[in-house]
Every structure is written in C-alpha cells, then in structure tokens.
Amino acid sequence: MTTRRVHTVLAAAIASLATAGCAAAQAPADLSTDQAYVIVDFQTPLSGQDVSNALKLYLERQHVQVTTSGSETPVVPRIPRRFALIDPASPGGFGLQGPSTQTPSGRVSSVRIATCDGASWRADVRQRVASRLEQRYTLCLFPYRDGRKQGHQLDIYATTVLRGGHAGPSRRTAADTPERFMRGAVEAVERLTRSPAVWVENRPSARSRTFPLDDDALAGETH
Structure with missing residues (x-):
C-alpha cells in the first residue's frame, strides 16, 4: 500500500470516528422526571437470605426486569447502613442534584x-410503563444487631425515567406508582415476619419536583 493510500485510509477512519463521536454526544440522555424513597425497619431474628427470598418472590410476580446480587456481611453493624446516591452529571458525584430543566410535564x-455499600442483598428493577417511560427501583437490604435488638432495614429508591428526550410522558396508572410498588415489597416481608414494619423514612414521589439539595435527605456523604 502506498503512502498516499495509507494517508487516505487514516483520514477516512478519523472522519468516521469523529462522526460517531458527535452522534453519541448528540444522543438524548435518559432523564429523571420523579424520585421517591423509603427506609423501612424489620426487627426479626430471620436471616437476610430469608428476607431477600421473600422479596424475590414478590418481584417475580411483577412484570419487571430484575438483577439481584448478594454478599456476606462479616461484621454486622449495630446501626444499619443506608443507601446513597451518585449523580453522574455532578462534579463531586455523591448526593448532589444535577441540572434540571422545566418542561410542560414538570422538571427533569x-x-x-x-449505591448499597454494606448491604447483604441488592436488587435493581426496571419496569417499562410506556413507550419512552420507565420506572426504576433499587432495593438494598442492610442487616444490624445491637444486643438483643436485631433485624434488617430495607431501603428502596425509585426514579421515573424518560428515555431519550424532554417529551412529556404519559400518565401512569395507579398500579405503576412507586408507592404501590414499595408498599407491596414491605408487605411481602411483613407476611414473612408476621409483624408490622417500622417506616423510618418515607419520601413520596411528586411529578412536579425533584430532590433539591437543601431538601434532600440523601445529600452529602455516604452513611
């Protein structure tokens, strides 16, 4: 191959990469239109595997895509840990709210x-509720033991995601709301433990607002 031919091929390859890079940069990102979370306490001597199995059975009955993972906790803490948030769009990453845009359907x-650091079990759930609207959930199960007091705390974070743009999503049905999903997960564990859970924190969803930094219980550092 001649030198001139090599230069031509290289120029074409560089141009192709540049075009692909521009297309990727211009591709509309997934956007969050709503968020919610709950932290629920179950005082029980049952193992994390027992509790996670009850949650798995609940998820199997939903029309969702599920990815689960578990890990042993060598030292069970006296105080249960809790989930934290990473905002990929923010400079610091942890717990900060990225830029939001006002649209006719609310803020995105x-x-x-x-993140579920220190959890004995984690599940990531996706549920498509419209052509471009997706409901995502992360469930984190954190064990604790303080003398005779022991159990697990279940943290559930929910976000409604608009895939690929700012168009207004269609209205969800009642069955697709985070509140129904999260309460169903809690009730599944309550049936196992045969005792009521304690709702430690409950931040319901509201389509018209995001989690601002000054009103975000998850802002700041990982607990």
Whole structure:
C-alpha cells in the first residue's frame, strides 16, 4: 500500500470516528422526571437470605426486569447502613442534584444511581410503563444487631425515567406508582415476619419536583 493510500485510509477512519463521536454526544440522555424513597425497619431474628427470598418472590410476580446480587456481611453493624446516591452529571458525584430543566410535564434532571455499600442483598428493577417511560427501583437490604435488638432495614429508591428526550410522558396508572410498588415489597416481608414494619423514612414521589439539595435527605456523604 502506498503512502498516499495509507494517508487516505487514516483520514477516512478519523472522519468516521469523529462522526460517531458527535452522534453519541448528540444522543438524548435518559432523564429523571420523579424520585421517591423509603427506609423501612424489620426487627426479626430471620436471616437476610430469608428476607431477600421473600422479596424475590414478590418481584417475580411483577412484570419487571430484575438483577439481584448478594454478599456476606462479616461484621454486622449495630446501626444499619443506608443507601446513597451518585449523580453522574455532578462534579463531586455523591448526593448532589444535577441540572434540571422545566418542561410542560414538570422538571427533569439527570438520572441518579443508588449505591448499597454494606448491604447483604441488592436488587435493581426496571419496569417499562410506556413507550419512552420507565420506572426504576433499587432495593438494598442492610442487616444490624445491637444486643438483643436485631433485624434488617430495607431501603428502596425509585426514579421515573424518560428515555431519550424532554417529551412529556404519559400518565401512569395507579398500579405503576412507586408507592404501590414499595408498599407491596414491605408487605411481602411483613407476611414473612408476621409483624408490622417500622417506616423510618418515607419520601413520596411528586411529578412536579425533584430532590433539591437543601431538601434532600440523601445529600452529602455516604452513611
């Protein structure tokens, strides 16, 4: 191959990469239109595997895509840990709200990712509720033991995601709301433990607002 031919091939390859890069940069990102979370306490001697199995059975009955993972906790803490959020669009990453945009359907912002450091079990759930609207959930199960007091705390973070743009999503039905999903998960564990759970924190969803930094119980550092 001649030198001139090599230069031509290289120029074409560079141009192709540049075009692909521009297309990727211009591709509309997934946006969050709503968020919610709950932290629920179950005082029980049952193992994390027993509790996670009850949650798995609940998820199997839903029309959702589920990815689960579990890990052993060598030292069970006296105080249960809790989930934290990563905002990929923010400079610091943890717990900060990225830029939001006002649209006719409400505010949208970059999608934040829940972390479950110290959890004995985690589940990531996706449910498509419209052509471009997706409901995502992260469930984290945190064990604790303080003398005779022991159990698990279940943290559930929910976000409604508009995939690929700012168009107004269609209205959800009652069965697709985070409140129904999260309460169903709690009730599944209550049936196992045969005792009522304690709702430690409950931040319901509201389509018209995001989690602002000064009113975000998850802002700041990982707990």
